Amino acid sequence: MRTKMNFWLLAAVxxxxxxxxxxxxxxKAYIPVEQLPDLIQCLPPPPAKDSxxxxxxxxxYKWGKQQxxxxxxxxxAKRDAVWTDEALMxxxxxxxxxxxxxxxTPAIWNVVVRGYRTVNQMRVAPKAHYQRIxxxxxxxxxxxxxxxxxxxxxxxxxxxxTMRATAAALILAQINPEAANAIYARAWEAxxxxxxxxxxxxxxxxxxxxxxxxxxxxxxxxxxxxADLAAAREEFQRLSIGRDYFVSVTDVVxxxxxxxxxxxxxxxxxxxxDGYKAPTALLxxxxxxxxxxxxxxxxxxxxxxxxxxxxRPQCAVDHFVRWAANVSDTRMKTYFYPHxxxxxxxxxxxxxAKSGHTRGSTVDLTLFDMRTEKEVDMGGTFDWFGPExxxxxxxxxxxxxxxxxxxxxxxxxxxxxxxxxxxxxxRAAMLRHGFKPLDTEWWHFTLSDEPFTDRYFNFPVE
Numbered sequence: 203m204r205t206k207m208n209f210w211l212l213a214a215v216x217x218x219x220x221x222x223x224x225x226x227x228x229x230k231a232y233i234p235v236e237q238l239p240d241l242i243q244c245l246p247p248p249p250a251k252d253s254x255x256x257x258x259x260x261x262x263y264k265w266g267k268q269q270x271x272x273x274x275x276x277x278x279a280k281r282d283a284v285w286t287d288e289a290l291m292x293x294x295x296x297x298x299x300x301x302x303x304x305x306x307t308p309a310i311w312n313v314v315v316r317g318y319r320t321v322n323q324m325r326v327a328p329k330a331h332y333q334r335i336x337x338x339x340x341x342x343x344x345x346x347x348x349x350x351x352x353x354x355x356x357x358x359x360x361x362x363x364t365m366r367a368t369a370a371a372l373i374l375a376q377i378n379p380e381a382a383n384a385i386y387a388r389a390w391e392a393x394x395x396x397x398x399x400x401x402x403x404x405x406x407x408x409x410x411x412x413x414x415x416x417x418x419x420x421x422x423x424x425x426x427x428x429a430d431l432a433a434a435r436e437e438f439q440r441l442s443i444g445r446d447y448f449v450s451v452t453d454v455v456x457x458x459x460x461x462x463x464x465x466x467x468x469x470x471x472x473x474x475x476d477g478y479k480a481p482t483a484l485l486x487x488x489x490x491x492x493x494x495x496x497x498x499x500x501x502x503x504x505x506x507x508x509x510x511x512x513x514r515p516q517c518a519v520d521h522f523v524r525w526a527a528n529v530s531d532t533r534m535k536t537y538f539y540p541h542x543x544x545x546x547x548x549x550x551x552x553x554x555a556k557s558g559h560t561r562g563s564t565v566d567l568t569l570f571d572m573r574t575e576k577e578v579d580m581g582g583t584f585d586w587f588g589p590e591x592x593x594x595x596x597x598x599x600x601x602x603x604x605x606x607x608x609x610x611x612x613x614x615x616x617x618x619x620x621x622x623x624x625x626x627x628x629r630a631a632m633l634r635h636g637f638k639p640l641d642t643e644w645w646h647f648t649l650s651d652e653p654f655t656d657r658y659f660n661f662p663v664e
């Protein structure tokens with residue numbers, strides 16, 4: 203499952219930061235603040251300190267502190283605290299179903315960022331008017347996110363982060379209505395992150411969601427916004443066309459056997475992976491056609507192909523990255539990486555932020571013996587993290603010669619001549635029909651002439 207780790211969020215900020223800063227200086231709001239709803243007049247004031255509503259706020263603050271104990275949820279809250287366009291749009295890339303950036307999706311980026319910046323103007327007046335105390339100041343405790351000094355002198359009501367996220371979601375859903383539920387859910391989560399961080403009261407977040415909806419409704423009256431929205435929709439449709447190039451593998455290779463590991467729980471994470479909505483395999487048309495030739499080849503030798511994974515959406519790769527960052531989650535260590543400390547998975551490139559699978563022409567597979575009605579013994583399981591999975595383990599894959607050299611194995615493991623030969627049967631068939639191998643995984647092959655060399659897709663497997 204190897205993919206390429208490049209600390210994408212940091213890289214995006216560094217690479218795009220300058221251009222985006224210039225964009226922000228030159229872009230005008232779609233609507234001036236004086237023509238937007240006045241939230242002092244159209245929203246109720248913050249709850250009084252002696253009110254039941256404020257008692258609820260205090261209960262929710264305690265709830266937020268409990269949520270911090272969940273490492274994955276705490277990490278999301280920290281990401282949601284980053285006040286940059288790049289960070290916010292990156293978080294919406296997964297539910298939207300496409301990587302969102304000023305470089306790759308300029309029309310979508312323009313209307314969403316300019317739109318939520320326009321709406322976010324509304325937060326300034328009520329913050330100054332109410333000067334509501336922040337929960338972390340009230341309780342004299344630090345925020346989860348280290349924002350104490352930056353936020354201490356600014357009013358808590360309403361929440362700027364929540365307003366940006368909610369407005370962004372409402373605009374993104376107009377561009378890709380099919381993803382609206384996932385987009386809205388992520389915006390809701392971003393609002394809750396502010397409670398978990400200790401930066402805002404629950405009532406701040408709740409009122410802000412309504413205020414953002416008011417602002418986006420007025421945004422619809424801007425002809426310039428509508429023109430930019432139309433351009434964003436056109437860009438989305440154009441960039442989505444790649445989905446038409448994918449086919450179900452079983453439609454092209456009816457003899458293939460599927461065991462889609464990431465749809466179930468028997469995988470190195472131990473749970474169903476994001477983006478896998480069905481136990482099926484998708485590939486580009488070209489990769490599927492080449493795989494049909496491989497299938498015919500091995501069938502003549504008494505085998506069938508068994509697929510573990512094919513196209514993998516970017517949200518699944520992101521799931522792997524989040525899992526690897528949570529070093530305490532080792533529930534599947536015994537089965538897939540018993541000799542590795544989880545903290546080295548990034549450094550040793552077992553987990554990375556980009557995957558060839560996401561381009562749609564890579565497949566993970568093995569052989570099934572039709573005579574024994576069992577998987578062929580390859581001397582190791584799919585997704586085993588270790589040198590034992592390398593094609594050159596105990597042999598030379600170029601010549602097909604078995605050497606028995608197991609020096610790379612940290613546990614002194616070995617594979618037999620027969621197991622090495624079985625790996626070579628699969629490898630030779632794949633190479634004969636246009637696939638290229640990976641030097642770290644015997645099961646991993648990519649079409650040499652893949653149609654998408656730099657496109658990473660994010661539509662679900664279904």
